[in-house]
Amino acid sequence: MFCVRVCSGLVGFRTATCVRTLHSLSGITVAQVSLSLKTKSLSFPLSVMSLKKNLFFFVCQGTRDYNPKQMAIREKVFNTIISCFKRHGAETIDTPVFELKETLTGKYGEDSKLIYDLKDQGGELLSLRYDLTVPFARYLAMNKITNIKRYHIAKVYRRDNPAMTRGRYREFYQCDFDIAGQYDAMIPDAECLKIVHEILSELDLGDFRIKVNDRRILDGMFAVCGVPDDKFRTICSTVDKLDKMPWEDVKKEMVNEKGLSEEAADQIGEYVSMQGGMDLAERLLQDHKMSQSKQACAGLSDIKLLFSFLQLFQVTDKVVFDLSLARGLDYYTGIIYEAVLTQAGVAAVSNEAQNGANAEESVSVGSVAGGGRYDGLVGMFDPKGRKVPCVGVSIGIERIFSIMEQKAEVMSEKVRTTEVQVMVASAQKNLLEERLRLVTELWNAGIKAEVMYKKNPKLLSQLQHCEESGIPLVAILGEQELKDGVVKLRVVATREEIDIARTDLTSEIRRRTSEA
Amino acid sequence: MFCVRVCSGLVGFRTATCVRTLHSLSGITVAQVSLSLKTKSLSFPLSVMSLKKNLFFFVCQGTRDYNPKQMAIREKVFNTIISCFKRHGAETIDTPVFELKETLTGKYGEDSKLIYDLKDQGGELLSLRYDLTVPFARYLAMNKITNIKRYHIAKVYRRDNPAMTRGRYREFYQCDFDIAGQYDAMIPDAECLKIVHEILSELDLGDFRIKVNDRRILDGMFAVCGVPDDKFRTICSTVDKLDKMPWEDVKKEMVNEKGLSEEAADQIGEYVSMQGGMDLAERLLQDHKMSQSKQACAGLSDIKLLFSFLQLFQVTDKVVFDLSLARGLDYYTGIIYEAVLTQAGVAAVSNEAQNGANAEESVSVGSVAGGGRYDGLVGMFDPKGRKVPCVGVSIGIERIFSIMEQKAEVMSEKVRTTEVQVMVASAQKNLLEERLRLVTELWNAGIKAEVMYKKNPKLLSQLQHCEESGIPLVAILGEQELKDGVVKLRVVATREEIDIARTDLTSEIRRRTSEA
Known part of the structure; x- marks a missing residue:
């Protein structure tokens, strides 16, 4: 069997x-x-x-189906994001879900172990893409493109420990916006932050902060604090944990695990507690230690320049220069940033989690966008090593979905999953043909319409379907209406009914359902 | 290194x-x-x-990147298809790109060898989805959904021999529309055909035909022609080749390879040459042989009923009842159909192929949509075998992309890859800040605007960018304009320039770029 x-x-x-x-x-x-x-x-x-009374079917650990309600929310979020990307003049591209394994090799450091490989079934060795940045760099090099402003919205794959309540999945969307090209300093970088600001404001997720820092400032800081050159990356990884661990633990890791001197660690500790704006960059340029590093000074000057553009873009209210921001990935070479939701946005989440059963997993949604400048990555794919400077940002859309879904649930928001304007119904029997004829007229006129797939459905069940799916109008046919050349138009919300001449029906439906 | x-x-x-x-x-x-x-x-x-002067980067065999121009075409096609699905009241869902290997096992017959498996890296054994129908059935069973009208647009994966000029890839999109639920006969089935008719008409791909048949008619036909029961499926597969092979070769395969008697094959040959409409179904119901099969009669009555609904839907002009249509997949249980482009649509393709180098590969684009009724598939996933009747259609979107791309190329159509309405420019130096201030005003007002990421770009290069990307307007700032509180608005096409008060700028841009 x-x-x-x-x-x-x-x-x-x-x-x-x-x-x-x-x-x-x-x-x-x-x-x-x-x-x-x-x-x-x-x-x-x-x-x-x-x-669980019965047997179950699995989907893979860390993945999920999206039901129609989740898809409706997802569509809304995507529309907001895509509109913003388009407003800023971005084109879009797409790349295959798998890349040659070699393309991904050596790009993600320790995280490479999280890459999904395909089985060797003959032919090339393939891996599922881990992010959209490496395929973008491969695309630029392969097509010898030296400047482009593109967005790419697609799923990426990581064999990570899923934490689905916090929107961490093994299959998840990334929404990337990147600007490639040789331009004057900090202008495209500032536009990326403007975009994050616009998207997070429009999605209305509560208050947020955008932290910025610069890899050159971090490296300069490590140098002047006495970190040996070969420990920059590993100490940087430890600094990156400051958003999850208190300073004491971070220091312990630096000293005990990574062998840094206590003195160097303390000096780093002083710097990474600093937050501010253009004034902080100014002050650090005068700092007797920091000013010894050329790298740090270049980074600090660029932070100043960045803030001057952010002022023109009217987004400084949310942007903080934060020396503790490090970001994990190796390929960043300049400015880096990360957006986090502050209390308001997170409240909805833990609320909802408590309605479930356990709130432990839902403490903080944390980072919802991040990015930075990576001037070296495209060159890794070019046979002659030709560089294409790039800066970009990735919106952490799954976390945003989680919040929006939970918000909709908490507020018992009615989420419509279709856009149907009218239901073609009848109260009497034997009118299937007439209903099909009318719904055809409506479809052909571009009206979104439904009809029940039954010969003789009850009027009540037709009306019930409208209530359930939020269909605002019902076009009711009966012997009398057919004789008079009219249709009875019923407004579901008010139960008001009026006869409309059949020839006026589409324009009347359009008038009553136009969004304005 | x-x-x-x-x-x-x-x-x-x-x-x-x-x-x-x-x-x-x-x-x-x-x-x-x-x-x-x-x-x-x-x-x-x-x-x-x-x-190929230099080294090359690969993408996997049978896959491709989409560049911005291809993406613009893709978006247009998707919009047409999604609008149609929404007009018919469909919701949408999404499922993971990989399923548990077990979910796909035993659903595709011989084609199972084309499934991509993931490497066993610990955890579950996974495979990339082969189509959207099996994940849909799994979703319905898992969530105990007994009726839904849903569409799903996503990529599927087959380790097939790619033929990219004919739009056959290893990674490709499917656009599926399905109606699940226990309804009165042939109403949802007819709506699927109405949808194919609407989409192919709107996409304007030239003339097309929708062939319909019914698995019960095929099985009945096999029975009355003397095909042994256990050879129904394999003979059906051979009949399926009639669109690629002449009858003589098909007959040879039946007799020589599959061991059918010559007499049975000849009888089949007579039937499968028949094409018509409701009249043919009528005639076959009277046919002395065919009428002996209960199954065939049930199928033929349903074909008659289907045509009566298609008449109400006003789509009979393109629909043909064709006894040679068999379709490969095992899971169909009733009505089956397939849409093919006839001459006009295909002409563009071979044209374009000749511009390339070799036309051999590009003879026919063939089938662009197909589907049918599969009443048993959901039950395969239900622990108690509960059935959910389903009927659906899949649009072969890659072939449609190929045609649209090649059409755009042949007609040297200018495809815009962004929607930018206005470029903020200046003719004089040192106006970067003023340009950034103005572009911020426009972005904040929802205008799609761009600015060059250079301190002092040349006016010519700013105008050139507009020409290249089809940006219709330029907002030019200079010392004088700033003093007067105006912006010089230039129409790229006509080179006309007028001064607009800065406060009126956004409404003027909107007026001039509104699509109507």
Whole structure:
């Protein structure tokens, strides 16, 4: 029997012996399940257990289906982001979901272990893309493009530990905007921050901050604090943990694990506690130690220049020069930035999590955008090493989806999953043909319309469908209406009904459903 | 050196020893290369050879990047298709790009060998999705959904022999529309055909035909022609080749390879040459042989009913009842259909191919949409085998992209890749700040605007950029304009220039660039 063969792809709760597999559970409502699983403690709240009476089908651990409601929210978020990218004159490209394994090799440092490889089934060795930046650099080099402003919205893949309540998945969208080309300093860099500011403001996720720093300032700081050259990257990785760990622990890691002197660590500690604006850059340019590093001074001057452009772009209210910002990836060479949501946006999340079962996983949504300048990456793909300077930003869209979904839930917002304007219905029997004829007229006139796929549906069930899916109008046909050449137009919300001449129907529907 | 490591991912033309690898070439212009490669004869036209002076980067065989121009065309096609799906009231869902290997097992018959598997890196065994229908069925069963009208647009993966000029790739988009639910016969089935008709008409790809048949008619026909029960599926696969092979060859395969009697084959041959409309279904219901099969009669009655709905939907002009239509996939249980472009649409393709180098590959674009009824698939995923009847259609979007791209090329159509309305420019030096201030005003007012990332760009290069990217307006700032509180608005096409009060600028730009 077929069923037997398929069942090996299922695991029932009652028969599940391996606790770990439960993480990949994705039952009737993926969101619910993931919200109520305490993924770290490996215990399962009763609410989940009782849900599972039957066998289950899996989707892969750390991935999820999007249901129509989630898709409606996703479409709204994408529209906001794409509008912004287009407003700034960006083109878009697409690249394959897999790249040759070699293309990804040596670009991500330690994170390379998170790359998904395809099975060797003959032919090339392939890997799923890890981000959109490396494929972009490969694309530029391959096509010898030296300047472009492009956005790319697509899924990327990481074999990471999923934390779905915080919007961390193994398959997730990235929304990247990058400017490639040799331009005058800090103008494209400032535009990237302007874009982050516009998108986060429009999405209305609560207050946010955009932290900026510069890799040259970090390197200069490490140099003047006495960090040996070969420890810059590893100490930088440790500094990057400051948003998750207190300074004491970061210092411990520097001294105990990475072998830095206590004195050097303390000096770093002083600098990385500094936050400010253009004034801080100014002050550090005068700092007796920092000013000894040419690199740091170049970075600090650029921060000043950046802030002057940000003032013109009217976005300095949210931007902070923060010396503790380090960012993980190796390929950054200049300015770096990261946007974080502050209290307001996060409140909705933990609220919602408490409605589920456990709030532990939902403390903070954290970073929702990040990026920086990477002037060396394209050159890695060019046979002659020709460089193309690039700066870009990636919007952490999954976290934003999580917040928007949870917001919609908390506020019991009615999310429409279709745009249907009118339902063609009848109260009497044997009018299927007349309903099909009318819905054809409407479709052909570009009206979004539905009809029930039944010969003789009850009027009540037709009206109920409208209520459920938020369809605002019903066009009702009966013997009398047909005789009179009219259609009874019913407004679902008010139950008001009026007869409209059949010839005026489409314009009347359009008038009543135009968004304005 | 880094370069050395990366170079293993490159193959130079001069050093390439393996002819096969050249198929995966995807150089400066993927389209060009793929158009001029004779993939079957394994020879390389000079035009390609001379293109390759340097080392090359690969994308995987049978995949491609989309450049901004291709993306603009793609967006246009998607918008047409999505509008149609929405007009018919469809919701949308999304599923992960990989499914558990088990989910795909046993669904595709012989084609299973074309499934891409992921490497076993610990955890679940995963495969890239092969189509959107099986994930849809898995989604319905997993979420116990018994009725939904949904569309899903996403990429699917097949380790097939690519034929890129005919739009056959290893990574390609599918645009699926399906109606799941227990409804009265043939109403949703007819709506699927209405949708194909609307989409192909709107995309303006030239004339087309939609062939319909029914698996029950085929099976009934096989039975009354004396095909043994256990040979139905394999004989059906042979019939499916009739669009690529003449009847003589198909018959040979039936008799010589599949061991059918010559007499049975001849009887089949008579039936599969039949084409018509409702009248043909009527006639076959009276046919002394065909009428002996209950199954065939059920199918024929439904074809009659289908045509009566198609008449109401006003689409019978393109629909043909064609007994030779078989379709490959195992899971169809009722009505099946396939849309093919007839001459007009295909002409553009071979034209363009001849501009490349070899037309051999580009004879016919063939099928651009297909689908049918599959009432058993969801039940395969339900632990209790509960069935959810489904009918759907898949639009073969890559072939449509190919045609649209080649059409744009042949007609030297100017395809805009951005929607920028205005370029903020200046003729004088030292006005960077003023330009940034003005472009900020425009962005904040929702105008799509660009500014050059240079301190002192030449006016000519600013105007040239507008010409190249089709930006219709230039807002020019100078000392005098600043003093007067105006902006000089230049119409790129006519070179007309007028001074506009700065306060009126956004409304003036909107007025001049509104599409109407």
